[in-house]
Amino acid sequence: MTGLEIFSRFYDREAPLQIVDAGAHVGNSVASFLELFPRATVHAFEPAPANYQILASRFEGHPSVRVHQAALGAQKETVQLHLNNYDATHSVIPIAPDEIARWADAADIRSVGQVEVQQVALDGYLAEQNLSRLDILKLDIQGGELSALRGAAAALSAHRIDCVFSEVEFRAIYAGQPLAWDLHRFFASHAYEFVNFVCPKVTDAGLLSWADAVYVNRTLWSRLRAAHLAGKMRSPDQI
Numbered sequence: 001m002t003g004l005e006i007f008s009r010f011y012d013r014e015a016p017l018q019i020v021d022a023g024a025h026v027g028n029s030v031a032s033f034l035e036l037f038p039r040a041t042v043h044a045f046e047p048a049p050a051n052y053q054i055l056a057s058r059f060e061g062h063p064s065v066r067v068h069q070a071a072l073g074a075q076k077e078t079v080q081l082h083l084n085n086y087d088a089t090h091s092v093i094p095i096a097p098d099e100i101a102r103w104a105d106a107a108d109i110r111s112v113g114q115v116e117v118q119q120v121a122l123d124g125y126l127a128e129q130n131l132s133r134l135d136i137l138k139l140d141i142q143g144g145e146l147s148a149l150r151g152a153a154a155a156l157s158a159h160r161i162d163c164v165f166s167e168v169e170f171r172a173i174y175a176g177q178p179l180a181w182d183l184h185r186f187f188a189s190h191a192y193e194f195v196n197f198v199c200p201k202v203t204d205a206g207l208l209s210w211a212d213a214v215y216v217n218r219t220l221w222s223r224l225r226a227a228h229l230a231g232k233m234r235s236p237d238q239i
Contacts, residue, residue, distance in 0.1 A: 003165070003198030003212050004032045007136060010163065010220065014039055018131060020122065021045065022072040022148060023140035023167075025088055026054040030065060033136075040064060043129075047071040047081050047117040048090045072141065072148040073119040081117045085110055091142035092119070093174035100173055121151030132160065139166040140212075143177035149186055156190045159217040164192065169210045180213065193221040 011017060017040040019033050024044035033042050044059070044067045046052045052069040059065040071079060071092055082094045086109050089095070100109050126134070137152065139145045145166050155161050164187070168180035184194065192215040200211035216224065 002029065002032065004029065004138070005036060006196065006198055006214060007163065007165075008036055010216075010224070011037065011135065013037060015135075016040065017135040018133065019043065019136045019138065020072075020125075020134055021138045022122075023138075023142065024055055024067075025051050025140075027058045029138060029140070030055070030059065033138075034064065040135075041066070043125075044068065045070050045072055045120075047119070048083065048087065049115065049117075051087055051090070068120075069118070071117055071119040071144065072122055072139070072151060073144060074121060074147045074150040076118075076120050076124055078116050079119045080114045082111060083113045083115060085112050089142055091144060091174055092147070093143040093177055096172050096175045096177075099171065122148065123152055123154045126152075126155055126160075134161045135163065137161050137164045137166075139164065141167075143169070143174035146178040146183055146186060149183070153190075156192070159191070159219060162217055162220045164215045166213050166215070167210060168213045170208050171210075173210070180211075183213070187215045192217055195221075195224070 015037060017037050019040050020043045021029055021033065022045045024030055024046045030042050030044050033040055041064050044055060044065060046055050047070055056067045059067055073079065079092050081090055081092055083090050084095060089109055095109065095111060139148055141148060166183060168183050169177060170180050195214040195216055197211040197213055201209045203209055
């Protein structure tokens with residue numbers, strides 16, 4: 001489940017959630033969301049052509065999955081997607097060749113080309129789809145997370161997104177990419193609360209390289225806070 005099961009602590013299994021999965025790759029995370037929340041609607045974004053074809057084929061005809069061949073970013077435009085030999089590392093930011101071998105799983109990740117793709121801003125997408133709010137925004141877009149958050153600034157400022165599940169890096173893997181503390185400052189500026197890191201990647205030398213970070217808006221934070229006392233779950237009649 002790669003950490004997504006944390007949301008089963010936040011929401012009932014039968015909740016009809018609205019979820020955006022950016023960087024859906026070939027659909028494993030989409031399948032995980034549907035397993036956790038069978039009544040959810042998942043809006044899946046994947047810009048890489050080969051990955052998208054697998055994703056679209058996998059969920060063809062599924063009534064609760066809407067698949068888009070696009071990246072999420074700060075604004076709607078055409079961008080260059082940098083392709084690497086490992087198809088889960090494609091990014092709108094080129095890899096940092098001097099650093100990738102230091103922190104990634106393999107020492108041979110390399111660039112293999114570029115392709116033009118469409119990029120959309122989440123605020124614009126939500127308006128087009130007449131979605132007033134999102135329950136979960138999942139970002140796994142290889143260094144492009146802060147740009148995507150800027151494209152959702154209106155929804156975040158209004159706290160119309162309950163939760164954000166975002167990959168964050170502590171060491172640069174892509175050239176000039178924002179790191180975990182840059183995203184934390186952005187979330188703090190929009191009054192989102194940090195909940196936890198899940199699935200941290202620690203190198204053999206013991207250095208934290210990346211993780212998925214969970215942030216929530218004030219409304220959900222108040223509910224989560226009320227459900228805990230000294231780190232222990234409280235029963236509903238105690239709240």
